[in-house]
Amino acid sequence: MTYETITYELRGAIGLLTLNRPERLNAISQQMIDELNDLLDAVEKDEAVRVLVVAGAGRAFCSGFDLKDGADTPKQGVADWRPVLQRDFDIIMRFWHLSRPTIAAVQGYCLAGGCELAMACDITIAAEGTRFGEPELRFGSGIVALLLPWLSGPKKAKELLLTGNDKVTAEEALEMGMINRVVPAGQELDASLAMARDIAVMDRAAVAMTKQAINRTYDAMGMREALNMALDVDVQIESMETPEGKMFAEISRRDGLKAAIAWRDARFGGGPEKG
Incomplete structure (x- = not known):
């Protein structure tokens, strides 16, 4: 399959997937999503791949x-x-359930479903300056994969999700348990590949079974049931067609996504304040 929205290369025993x-x-x-599913199917079948890095x-x-x-529909x-x-x-959770370890190399913006994808990876390494957040509630939407409480605990999860904070720094994300490491900007991929190499030399079956054992914990x-x-x-939430959600969708269709986001942020004074 020829990919248009992702790229993939095999670097020794490490698969590098780039959105x-x-x-x-x-x-x-x-x-x-279609291309990711096709690639992840191929990775599962490729015995040469021991670790998957996502960038x-x-x-x-x-x-x-x-x-x-x-x-439009x-x-x-x-x-x-x-x-x-x-x-x-399902596409988010494929990175959690993949038999190979998954490492997210994160920079810039890591928001909403992208934030969930990064958290679903087994290990997440972020560059300084990265901004995390899940702002869905700010425009009447909901959280697709509610992983945050399992990583940060209920207090921080409620604070972030109920305020829609989308300006969480890499250092704050590290403190909350959302990510594993913070590295200087521009070094996140090298650091992720280095960790992938450390994992790749381990016994492949033992690594896969240990990941599965942690997931089973x-x-x-009750994580699987809770996520469902x-x-x-x-x-x-999406089916209710709340006034905020309807207005956001209407502005997005009429004036474009940027205008809808501007309307959303204007209602909150430009975004949550930090204290």
Whole structure:
């Protein structure tokens, strides 16, 4: 399959996947989801790949799911929203469940679904200056993969999600447990590849089984069930057509996404204040 929204290369035992829509801050489109699924299927079958590193082209890791994707065909009710949000959820969680270790090399903006994808990777290394956040509630939307409480704890998760803070620094994300390391800007990919090489020399079966054992620990604590219940809530939120969500969608269709985001931020004085 020829890819248009991602690139992939094999560097020894390390697969390097790059989200490649820099003009859209690597927003995840339906086409990107299809290409990611195809590639991840291939990685599962390729015994040469021991670790998968995920990066983003340009000035962002990923800005989330592409809000322009399908904007011309408005969705109504659970029947319309369920398959769309299930598709989004499944692609994020593929990085959590992949039999190979996954490492996210993050820079620039890492927001919404992009933030969830980075958290779903086993290890996340961020450049100084990276901005994290999940602002979905600010325009009447919900969280597709509610991973944050499992990494940061309920207090910080509620603070970030209920305020829609999308200006979380890399240092703050590290303190909260969202990421593993902060490195100087421009060194995030090299640092991720170096860690990948350390993992790649380990016994492949032992690494895969240990990752699975850690994931099963979270399953035993109820994570899988909780994520599915949170997805049900997201479906309900999107299906409700709240006034904020309807206005955001209307402005986006009429005036473009930038205008809709400007309207959203203006309602909150330009964004959450830091204290």
